[in-house]
Each structure stands twice: as C-alpha cells, then as structure tokens.
Amino acid sequence: xxxxxxxxxxxxxxxxxxxxxxxxxxxxxxxxxxxxxxxxxxxxxxxxxxxxxxxxxxxxxxxxxxxxxxxxxxxxxxxxxxxxxxxxxxxxxxxxxxxxxxxxxxxxxxxxxxxxxxxxxxxxxxxxxxxxxxxxxxx
Amino acid sequence: xxxxxxxxxxxxxxxxxxxxxxxxxxxxxxxxxxxxxxxxxxxxxxxxxxxxxxxxxxxxxxxxxxxxxxxxxxxxxxxxxxxxxxxxxxxxxxxxxxxxxxxxxxxxxxxxxxxxxxxxxxxxxxxxxxxxxxxxxxx
DNA sequence: TATTGTTATACTCTATAACTATA
DNA sequence: TATAGTTATAGAGTATAACAATA
Numbered sequence: 001x002x003x004x005x006x007x008x009x010x011x012x013x014x015x016x017x018x019x020x021x022x023x024x025x026x027x028x029x030x031x032x033x034x035x036x037x038x039x040x041x042x043x044x045x046x047x048x049x050x051x052x053x054x055x056x057x058x059x060x061x062x063x064x065x066x067x068x069x070x071x072x073x074x075x076x077x078x079x080x081x082x083x084x085x086x087x088x089x090x091x092x093x094x095x096x097x098x099x100x101x102x103x104x105x106x107x108x109x110x111x112x113x114x115x116x117x118x119x120x121x122x123x124x125x126x127x128x129x130x131x132x133x134x135x136x137x138x139x
Numbered sequence: 140x141x142x143x144x145x146x147x148x149x150x151x152x153x154x155x156x157x158x159x160x161x162x163x164x165x166x167x168x169x170x171x172x173x174x175x176x177x178x179x180x181x182x183x184x185x186x187x188x189x190x191x192x193x194x195x196x197x198x199x200x201x202x203x204x205x206x207x208x209x210x211x212x213x214x215x216x217x218x219x220x221x222x223x224x225x226x227x228x229x230x231x232x233x234x235x236x237x238x239x240x241x242x243x244x245x246x247x248x249x250x251x252x253x254x255x256x257x258x259x260x261x262x263x264x265x266x267x268x269x270x271x272x273x274x275x276x277x278x
Numbered sequence: 279t280a281t282t283g284t285t286a287t288a289c290t291c292t293a294t295a296a297c298t299a300t301a
Numbered sequence: 302t303a304t305a306g307t308t309a310t311a312g313a314g315t316a317t318a319a320c321a322a323t324a
Contacts, residue, residue, distance in 0.1 A: 011275055041143045045143070051282075062283070109146060118277075120273060124266075124273070131259060135258055139255075202295095225305085282322085283320105289314105291314085292313080295311105299304100301302095
C-alpha cells in the first residue's frame with residue numbers, strides 16, 4: 001500500500017471520479033452535466049424556487065446559475081415564470097419533459113452507483129451510506 | 140431526508156469538496172494545488188520517474204504535466220535531469236525543499252481529514268477506509 | 279438602499295494538434 | 302517510425318464587477 005492510498009481524500013476522489021465519469025456519460029444524450037442534473041433534482045424538491053435559492057443551497061455562483069437555467073430552459077426541462085409576489089425573482093418549475101429526464105436518470109444513477117459499489121456487501125453499502133450521511137450532516 | 144441525499148455520489152462529493160477546500164487552503168502558502176501535491180507524492184514514491192510515468196499513473200495529460208513540472212521546478216520543489224539511458228525523457232527527483240513541503244502538508248492533510256471525519260467513531264473511520272479501499276482496488 | 283437576475287469579461291484548468299529532439 | 306517533452310491554441314467551467322429591474 002503506497003502512501004497516497006492512505007488518504008481518505010484520494011480514495012474518495014478515485015471512487016467519486018469513477019462514478020461521475022459513468023454518470024456523465026449517461027447524461028450526455030440529454031445534453032446536461034452532473035451539476036445541471038443536481039439543479040433539476042433541487043427544483044423537483046423545491047418547486048417555485050428562485051435561481052438565488054438554488055445558488056445558495058447548491059453553492060453555485062448566481063451568475064453561473066443564469067447559464068445553467070438558460071440551458072435547462074432551452075432544452076425544455078425547466079420553466080421560468082415571474083414570481084408574482086416578488087417580480088425580481090423567477091418561480092422555477094420542472095416541465096413534464098424535465099421530470100422524465102430526472103426520473104430516468106435517477107434510475108441510471110442508482111444503477112451506476114451499484115456497479116461501482118458492487119465489491120461491497122449489502123451491510124457495507126448500508127454502513128457507507130450511514131457514515132457519509134453522518135459526516136455530511138455536520139458539515 | 141431529501142432525494143438527492145440518497146445518492147452515494149452526492150454524499151461523496153459533499154464530503155470530498157469540504158476536505159479539498161480546506162486542504163487547498165493549507166497548500167496555498169506553498170503555491171501549489173492538490174494536483175501538484177499529488178505529483179510530489181508520486182515523485183517521492185517513484186524517484187527518477189519521467190513526466191510520462193506520472194502522466195499515465197495519475198491520468199494527467201502529458202501537456203498539462205509540462206506546466207505542473209515547470210511550476211514545481213520553478214518553486215525549487217522538483218529537479219529535472221536528463222535520463223542518461225534515454226535522453227528524450229527526464230529523471231525527476233524531489234529536492235530537500237520539496238520533501239519538506241510534502242511532509243509538512245502530509246501532516247496537515249491527515250489533520251484536515253480528521254477534522255472533517257470528527258463525527259465518526261474510530262471504528263467507523265476504520266470501516267470507511269476499508270470500504271473505500273475495497274472499492275478502489277477493483278476499479 | 280438592498281436584492282434578483284443579467285451581461286461582459288477574465289481566470290483556471292485541461293485538452294488538441296503541430297513541433298523538436300532523441301530513439 | 303515511434304516516443305518524451307514542448308508550444309500555441311482553444312475549450313470547458315467558474316468567478317468578478319458593473320448594470321437593469323424590482324423591492
């Protein structure tokens with residue numbers, strides 16, 4: 001075992017990189033990247049949210065959000081309407097098409113993850129998820 | 140629990156991101172990024188390697204390697220000498236200064252990781268490492 | 279005056295193709 | 302001819318600052 005394999009960061013990075021490469025491949029027919037998929041997920045969970053909301057929660061710069069939403073709107077996955085209560089902001093919603101992409105790729109995502117984590121037992125997979133959630137919650 | 144928290148990829152990404160931000164901050168006084176730290180680590184473990192060797196093993200494009208090594212050589216962390224057996228390639232070595240940076244930042248890296256993983260018990264930390272290694276080995 | 283979204287611009291990181299020097 | 306390294310260039314992805322519309 002070499003020195004760099006003893007770092008959690010390197011190990012996490014390698015596993016994540018592998019997952020991401022596969023997942024991004026699966027997203028490419030839908031012309032979005034992993035970030036944009038995350039945005040779709042967020043909008044599904046927070047209908048009528050603003051670009052600012054996503055920007056804050058997902059820690060994406062608000063100027064970057066503009067181009068992400070431009071892109072998703074251009075593909076017909078997301079709909080911008082002005083928020084009647086505050087006309088500075090948008091009220092964002094998934095379209096039916098966007099919802100389809102989200103669901104189909106969610107299945108693909110979980111399938112991809114299973115493949116990468118195949119060497120683990122069911123117990124280990126569950127432990128890994130619990131451990132990650134425990135760390136994430138306190139971040 | 141929201142949907143996106145149920146993905147290993149999102150959880151891994153969040154934890155890694157947090158580690159990386161802290162680690163890169165700790166590297167900044169030494170004017171290198173995480174990739175370049177990885178290169179130093181590789182050279183330590185593989186003295187007299189060529190740029191091509193690093194490029195292949197760390198999956199960094201060889202043209203990108205040129206600027207990384209330029210940078211590390213400029214800082215006096217790495218020494219380029221021509222390989223006498225094949226004068227096309229370099230024989231790369233850490234300087235004493237490079238070795239110092241590597242060691243001091245290794246301590247910092249492990250300390251940073253401990254901070255992020257603080258919510259875990261010793262057993263959980265060990266399980267996490269074992270699980271990650273198990274997945275990584277089969278990648 | 280502060281906030282949401284926008285635009286123009288610049289910066290970082292990386293990749294592609296053509297070049298050189300060695301083999 | 303093939304390979305290691307180099308250079309110039311272009312492409313993502315992101316960030317900064319100035320602006321418009323609205324609060």
